[in-house]
Every structure is written in C-alpha cells, then in structure tokens.
Amino acid sequence: MEVEVSGLRCAYGRSAAPVVDIEAFAVARGVCGLVGVNGAGKSTLLRTLAGCRRPDGGRATVGGVDLYGRRRRSVVGRIGYMPQQLDLPGELRVAEALDYASWVRDVPSFVARERNREILEQVGLAPRAKDRVLHLSGGMKRRLALAIALVTQPDVLLLDEPTTGLDPEQRAGLRGILADLGLSAVTLLSSHVMEDVVMMADQVAVLEAGRLLHVGPTAAFVAERGGPDGSAEHAFLATIAAARS
Numbered sequence: 103m104e105v106e107v108s109g110l111r112c113a114y115g116r117s118a119a120p121v122v123d124i125e126a127f128a129v130a131r132g133v134c135g136l137v138g139v140n141g142a143g144k145s146t147l148l149r150t151l152a153g154c155r156r157p158d159g160g161r162a163t164v165g166g167v168d169l170y171g172r173r174r175r176s177v178v179g180r181i182g183y184m185p186q187q188l189d190l191p192g193e194l195r196v197a198e199a200l201d202y203a204s205w206v207r208d209v210p211s212f213v214a215r216e217r218n219r220e221i222l223e224q225v226g227l228a229p230r231a232k233d234r235v236l237h238l239s240g241g242m243k244r245r246l247a248l249a250i251a252l253v254t255q256p257d258v259l260l261l262d263e264p265t266t267g268l269d270p271e272q273r274a275g276l277r278g279i280l281a282d283l284g285l286s287a288v289t290l291l292s293s294h295v296m297e298d299v300v301m302m303a304d305q306v307a308v309l310e311a312g313r314l315l316h317v318g319p320t321a322a323f324v325a326e327r328g329g330p331d332g333s334a335e336h337a338f339l340a341t342i343a344a345a346r347s
C-alpha cells in the first residue's frame with residue numbers, strides 16, 4: 103500500500119506561510135525516517151497523513167484513496183498513528199487501554215483478545231498489563247502509545263518521535279517490531295536522532311522549513327554525504343546547510 107503526497111500544503115492560519123509544502127513524495131514499503139530540525143514540519147506532515155488534519159492544498163493518498171475525500175473511511179482504519187503528544191487514558195489499566203483502543207477502531211473483541219496480548223509482549227508491557235496507565239514511566243507510556251497504534255495491524259504506521267524516552271533495550275525492541283512490520287507495512291517515523299534513523303529506516307526523507315530536500319536509501323545518504331567518517335549526523339547537517347546557503 104503506497105502513501106503518496108502531491109502539491110501538499112499545510113498552514114496554521116489563513117494568511118500564514120505554509121509549514122509543509124511538498125510537491126511530491128511517495129513511500130511504497132519499508133521504513134522511511136523523516137528527519138528535520140525543530141519546527142521543520144514533521145509532526146504536521148504525519149498528522150496530515152494520519153487523516154487528522156486536512157491539508158490547505160494538494161492531496162495525500164493511501165493506496166490511491168484520498169485521505170480527505172469521500173472514500174476516506176476505507177483507508178483511515180488501515181493507518182496506525184503514534185502522535186508526539188501522548189493522550190492516554192490515565193485511569194484505565196494498560197490492557198484495558200488497549201482493549202478500548204481496539205473497540206474504538208472496530209476490531210472485533212475475539213480478535214482483539216489474542217492480538218492485544220501479543221502486542222503487549224512485543225512492546226514489553228505484558229508484566230504491566232494490570233497497572234494503571236498513569237503509573238507508567240514516560241518510556242512505558244510511549245510503548246503503550248506504540249501498542250495502541252498497532253491494534254488494527256495497520257498497513258501504514260506513522261510514528262512521531264517513537265524513540266524518545268526509550269532505553270537502549272527498548273530501542274532494540276522497537277527495531278525488531280519495525281523489522282517484522284517492514285515486510286507488510288509502510289512505516290514513516292520522525293526522529294531527531296540520526297543514529298536511530300540509520301538503524302531503523304531503509305529510506306530517509308529530509309524536511310527543512312516544510313520542504314522536502316532529499317528522499318532516498320539511508321545507506322547511500324550516509325555514504326555520499328556523511329563526510330570522511332561516514333557520519334549520519336554529518337550527512338543530515340550537510341544537506342540542510344547546502345539548502346540554506
């Protein structure tokens with residue numbers, strides 16, 4: 103299932119300059135890392151691709167279906183979205199929160215029961231299934247948000263800064279989950295941490311002031327722009343410096 107964007111413009115306020123302005127962008131499968139400095143437009147783009155924020159111009163499609171068109175219902179249910187700002191039901195227990203998310207997304211309860219148990223194992227929250235969400239640590243809340251994004255077994259997974267607050271073991275766990283999903287889903291993840299992008303994403307997209315500066319295989323991006331040390335950080339900084347000069 104392909105995620106595609108054409109002539110996409112997003113602005114906050116009628117006369118404001120667009121904070122996302124992308125002529126064309128397509129991700130067909132695997133994991134694409136979306137990188138950019140603070141305010142580059144990553145969250146706005148992901149929110150728009152999740153079907154949560156109507157663009158001010160252009161189109162965003164999933165599997166050829168306009169996310170804001172008449173047939174949107176047929177695709178928004180196939181998208182799993184983990185926002186940057188978590189809004190979790192603190193009073194519920196972890197397993198209940200997942201069941202609730204499944205109910206909201208119309209996953210039949212007989213399917214959800216087994217699947218949610220597996221998801222809790224995957225994200226390492228099975229031992230905390232009976233804990234109240236508000237008692238979880240920051241990193242655990244992030245893992246729960248990831249679990250919630252997975253309840254529909256989405257074809258498209260959008261993760262906004264998924265590694266924030268995760269310990270090294272959990273980062274490795276997230277890589278494992280993405281590697282499994284990479285075979286079947288299109289994943290777009292934003293991150294400030296180039297190291298995470300190199301380890302998790304086979305493609306990298308660089309966003310600067312709402313515009314797409316570069317899209318391509320991560321390995322080539324680092325090899326060609328990473329300087330003598332082959333540093334991903336260097337590749338990123340060189341790309342935005344060239345665009346600003």
Ligand SMILES: Nc1ncnc2c1ncn2[C@@H]1O[C@H](COP(=O)(O)OP(=O)(O)OP(=O)(O)O)[C@@H](O)[C@H]1O
Pocket residue numbers: 114121138139140141142143144145146147186
């Ligand atoms: N609700 C809002 N109202 C007005 N402006 C907003 C709003 N949300 C974001 N912006 C502005 O839009 C621009 C892009 O913000 P966005 O959060 O999409 O960037 P980002 O790349 O995700 O940043 P970060 O890495 O800091 O999370 C920024 O200039 C930001 O100030």
